[in-house]
Amino acid sequence: MYSILIKQFFRSKTVVLAFSILMVLGILSITTGKQFLTQKSAVVVKTIEKQKEHIKTQTNLHEDDLGLLLYYLKFSFIKPLQPLAGISIGQSDLNTHIQNVSILNLEGQKYDTDLVNPMRLQVGNLDISFLIIFLFPLIVIALNFNILSEEVENGTWKMITIQSKSSFKYLLKKFSVRIFFVFIILGILFLLAKLILDIPFSIDFFHIIIVSYVYILFWFSVCFFVILLRKSSNTNAIVLLVSWLLLVVFLPVLINNYITNKYPVEEAFAMTIKQRDEYHKKWDTDKKETMDKFYKHYPQFKKYGVKNEGFSWLWYYAMQQMGDDESKVEREAMYGKIRSREKLSKKIAQFFPPLQVQLSMNDIANTGLSHHIEFLNATTDFHEKLRLQFYPKIFEDQPASTINWNAYKPEYFKSTSDFNLLKNMLSIILITLFLISTAILKNIKFFN
Amino acid sequence: MKKQVIISIAKQFFKKTFYMKGLLLLLFVFQAILIYITVNGWNAHEDHDHVIENHQDKARESWENNPDKHPHRMAHFGTFAFRAQHPLSIFDSGIESYTGNSIFLEAHRQNTANFSEASLSTALVRFGDLNIAMLLQLILPLIIFFIGYSSITSEKENGTLKIIYIQGVSMKEVLLGKSVGLFLVSALFFIPSLVALWSIAVTDDHSVGNAVIIRSFLITVSYLLFFMILCCITVLISAKSESSKKALLTLLGGWLLFFVIIPKTAQVVGNSMYPNLSKIEFRAAVEAEVSKKGDSHNPNDPYFNNLKDSILKVHKVTDVKQLPFNYSGFLMSKGEEQTAVIYNKQHRKLIESYRKQNSITNGLVLLNPYLAIKNLSMSLSATDFDTYVSFLLQTEKYRYEQSQYMNNLQMKFISNKATSSEGKINVVKSEYWKSAPKFEYSFIAIGKTLQNQLLAIITLSVWLLITSIIMIKFSNNFKII
Numbered sequence A: 001m002y003s004i005l006i007k008q009f010f011r012s013k014t015v016v017l018a019f020s021i022l023m024v025l026g027i028l029s030i031t032t033g034k035q036f037l038t039q040k041s042a043v044v045v046k047t048i049e050k051q052k053e054h055i056k057t058q059t060n061l062h063e064d065d066l067g068l069l070l071y072y073l074k075f076s077f078i079k080p081l082q083p084l085a086g087i088s089i090g091q092s093d094l095n096t097h098i099q100n101v102s103i104l105n106l107e108g109q110k111y112d113t114d115l116v117n118p119m120r121l122q123v124g125n126l127d128i129s130f131l132i133i134f135l136f137p138l139i140v141i142a143l144n145f146n147i148l149s150e151e152v153e154n155g156t157w158k159m160i161t162i163q164s165k166s167s168f169k170y171l172l173k174k175f176s177v178r179i180f181f182v183f184i185i186l187g188i189l190f191l192l193a194k195l196i197l198d199i200p201f202s203i204d205f206f207h208i209i210i211v212s213y214v215y216i217l218f219w220f221s222v223c224f225f226v227i228l229l230r231k232s233s234n235t236n237a238i239v240l241l242v243s244w245l246l247l248v249v250f251l252p253v254l255i256n257n258y259i260t261n262k263y264p265v266e267e268a269f270a271m272t273i274k275q276r277d278e279y280h281k282k283w284d285t286d287k288k289e290t291m292d293k294f295y296k297h298y299p300q301f302k303k304y305g306v307k308n309e310g311f312s313w314l315w316y317y318a319m320q321q322m323g324d325d326e327s328k329v330e331r332e333a334m335y336g337k338i339r340s341r342e343k344l345s346k347k348i349a350q351f352f353p354p355l356q357v358q359l360s361m362n363d364i365a366n367t368g369l370s371h372h373i374e375f376l377n378a379t380t381d382f383h384e385k386l387r388l389q390f391y392p393k394i395f396e397d398q399p400a401s402t403i404n405w406n407a408y409k410p411e412y413f414k415s416t417s418d419f420n421l422l423k424n425m426l427s428i429i430l431i432t433l434f435l436i437s438t439a440i441l442k443n444i445k446f447f448n
Numbered sequence B: 001m002k003k004q005v006i007i008s009i010a011k012q013f014f015k016k017t018f019y020m021k022g023l024l025l026l027l028f029v030f031q032a033i034l035i036y037i038t039v040n041g042w043n044a045h046e047d048h049d050h051v052i053e054n055h056q057d058k059a060r061e062s063w064e065n066n067p068d069k070h071p072h073r074m075a076h077f078g079t080f081a082f083r084a085q086h087p088l089s090i091f092d093s094g095i096e097s098y099t100g101n102s103i104f105l106e107a108h109r110q111n112t113a114n115f116s117e118a119s120l121s122t123a124l125v126r127f128g129d130l131n132i133a134m135l136l137q138l139i140l141p142l143i144i145f146f147i148g149y150s151s152i153t154s155e156k157e158n159g160t161l162k163i164i165y166i167q168g169v170s171m172k173e174v175l176l177g178k179s180v181g182l183f184l185v186s187a188l189f190f191i192p193s194l195v196a197l198w199s200i201a202v203t204d205d206h207s208v209g210n211a212v213i214i215r216s217f218l219i220t221v222s223y224l225l226f227f228m229i230l231c232c233i234t235v236l237i238s239a240k241s242e243s244s245k246k247a248l249l250t251l252l253g254g255w256l257l258f259f260v261i262i263p264k265t266a267q268v269v270g271n272s273m274y275p276n277l278s279k280i281e282f283r284a285a286v287e288a289e290v291s292k293k294g295d296s297h298n299p300n301d302p303y304f305n306n307l308k309d310s311i312l313k314v315h316k317v318t319d320v321k322q323l324p325f326n327y328s329g330f331l332m333s334k335g336e337e338q339t340a341v342i343y344n345k346q347h348r349k350l351i352e353s354y355r356k357q358n359s360i361t362n363g364l365v366l367l368n369p370y371l372a373i374k375n376l377s378m379s380l381s382a383t384d385f386d387t388y389v390s391f392l393l394q395t396e397k398y399r400y401e402q403s404q405y406m407n408n409l410q411m412k413f414i415s416n417k418a419t420s421s422e423g424k425i426n427v428v429k430s431e432y433w434k435s436a437p438k439f440e441y442s443f444i445a446i447g448k449t450l451q452n453q454l455l456a457i458i459t460l461s462v463w464l465l466i467t468s469i470i471m472i473k474f475s476n477n478f479k480i481i
Helices: A002-011 A013-061 A066-072 A118-123 A128-144 A149-154 A156-163 A167-197 A203-227 A233-262 A267-281 A287-297 A299-304 A313-325 A328-349 A353-365 A369-395 A421-443 B003-017 B023-064 B071-077 B123-127 B132-148 B153-158 B160-166 B171-203 B211-240 B244-273 B279-293 B302-315 B327-364 B369-380 B385-413 B431-435 B446-452 B454-477
Strands: A075-078 A098-101 B079-082 B102-106 B109-114
Touching: A002 A013, A002 A167, A013 A066, A013 A075, A013 A098, A013 A128, A013 A167, A013 B244, A013 B279, A066 A313, A066 A369, A075 A369, A098 A369, A098 B279, A118 B244, A118 B327, A118 B385, A128 A167, A128 A203, A128 A233, A128 A353, A128 B244, A149 A156, A149 A233, A156 A167, A167 A203, A203 A233, A203 A353, A203 A421, A233 A328, A233 A353, A233 B023, A233 B123, A233 B132, A233 B244, A267 A313, A267 A328, A267 B023, A267 B071, A267 B079, A267 B102, A287 A299, A287 A313, A299 A369, A313 A369, A328 A353, A328 A369, A353 A369, A353 A421, A353 B123, B003 B171, B023 B079, B023 B132, B023 B171, B023 B431, B071 B102, B071 B327, B071 B385, B079 B385, B102 B385, B109 B385, B132 B171, B132 B211, B132 B244, B132 B369, B153 B160, B153 B244, B160 B171, B171 B211, B171 B454, B211 B244, B211 B369, B211 B446, B211 B454, B244 B327, B244 B369, B279 B327, B302 B327, B327 B369, B327 B385, B369 B446, B369 B454, B385 B446, B446 B454
Parallel strands: none
Antiparallel strands: A075 A098, B079 B102, B102 B109
């Protein structure tokens, strides 16, 4: 029985065409991912190199003034990209993965962007996650929309109801052939991705695969549901394509627009002005006041006292510190807005499988917004660590030569992914089950 | 060709289309969405405008409120430039979500433009932007395909094509009539969108000048051309296909290929062919060239020592302290001049590599009318790459002038014996902060935009011409039976 169904399946030109399109685009998307990863890791190598050079030139130029030297010195903090980022590039192409900071006011440096062509960002990436979310559903629709209606229209369905024991089982078999081969194709793509992108067999990779399969099953269930409405092939095609257009193209755009307008992040501008003003104001205000605030933040440095006359690095760095310290309210308001955007996105996405899958994949591959915020926070910690190391040395006026500069190599951000598969996939699984069971219940009278 | 016949075929097609179940509903939904997008977009634009203006004022206010200060302190106090949006961005937001909205402009340092909308958004932003152009560029073509795919095939399948032919109607007239009919139906969809465009153009308080009217006019013409091409292609494909099903499949496949796959692939290919420098490499390239030329911060630098010697000679003094102006101000102005030249050179190179990356897409405009309308629409809406580059160049120009303004103040008013910028001794009066010019952003001139997009405009016209020729050629060889 199956062998005949499989033969029949592959006799259709659509099938061969659909599968070859998937393979070609699949390879293209894996290459895109590979190219992306290669470019990013090449930059990491350069960063390590440049930091070494940079420290060398600067320490030579300003060896007798540590305060001045650290005004110029920049230290790199790197977020290494996992190979999985090649599968789901997410937001990692527009958010920088390397921070390059001096111990001055951090808020003026933390949000500097990388140099990326905005046209490329706007068009978006053709990575595997795009292929799965955007194109696979179309293929599933093309393979399934007429599996019942075609037989009815050609008059073969009556024969089947007479000849086979259960026409429902026959339909299921036909359906399972399609599921099987689409799954195989997806499997091949993941295998290729694994080999080309050097992805280790890890729980994360496993999660991405499961998420993808669940999503494909969701689309099969949509097709199953529509097919069992028993309308004509034309109607099925239109209904399925419109649902695809709504779910994958239109609603995501609408939802994003809603979220963006609901939470505009104007606090970013307020914060950036504030951090500038608060530092610069200190040049014209009472020195003691600035120092008091500084010592309140760092009581351990109180012993360095307050010098009222003239310029001192102690006072200078205290002023810089105030830029960060006194823009805290605005900064927290900004992060609050970003968190609200994230929360709302996650909440709404539950009801829309394409969104849920995109967010989940980015979460797993560490290429989403929340991950970038973690990186920004880690940058703050990294920066604080540097400050605490250098502050006392500057305040004590130690010569630059006493510091072992070779120890200052770029540091890496260690990320933790806490993706909960069941929690994220539950809604899609429920929707899928709902569609299948409704379709079966509605048709129970037709099947024996 | 008889005009009468074409008109009556078009009319008949128009009427017949509305027998289709759901079309009126679709039209209604489409326009409801249009209204939502327009109103929503308008509000968002107003809000954005407000935010930008507010913060620009706030930043300026704190600039002006600075007390008497050393001018170099003011040079580092710096200015923010917040990027204003063109009112037509409501119609087509182009790359707006991906371009930085705020840039900090200070002495001898070129900062990046930060806080793009996308950098503050979740991954949902990558599904696309909601605006009128998106409806017209992505959704309406699909609707046209759905309405028109069976325009000829259904007549063939019903055998009515033969009857029409026997009545003395030529194939040319049938194809043209159907195309006109399809265009009329699609007009019901896109005319309200164009009305929305014009209401944006007219309601705007002309803060951006009269160019908005010319822009809207050109956008209107471009979209009319685009939809004419689409309608002709739809009818042609229907005529060439054996069955309605095949026609629909071809059209949908074409949509996927031309509207989604090609644009994405072209940009990926461009990027891998012409990779641009990363920020670290870019900075390093600038620094290397600066230190080759001479570092004004280095007291032993030969280039600046030469400069010093010649300056001393001209003024016939032996020490910089005897010069009639503040020497470190002079030194900084020379340094600024030099780094600005070097930075601008590197920046031009960077923009050039972006342009090369885009050149694949821009070249494909010839083969893909979707890319042509996409580029044209965002250029005319002042939300394209060139507009952004022009913003960046304007900010850099302003930054340079502001720094030199401060350096000049320092040369003029600060004593040559001053050693520090700290305290109330070596200061310039605060009225000079108020008289420093503000940053005024002006959108790229419409003439320049047209020059950049000439290829796209020509392409659309040529496409219409070619489709018409194919239509005529094709009808000559068309076998009715």
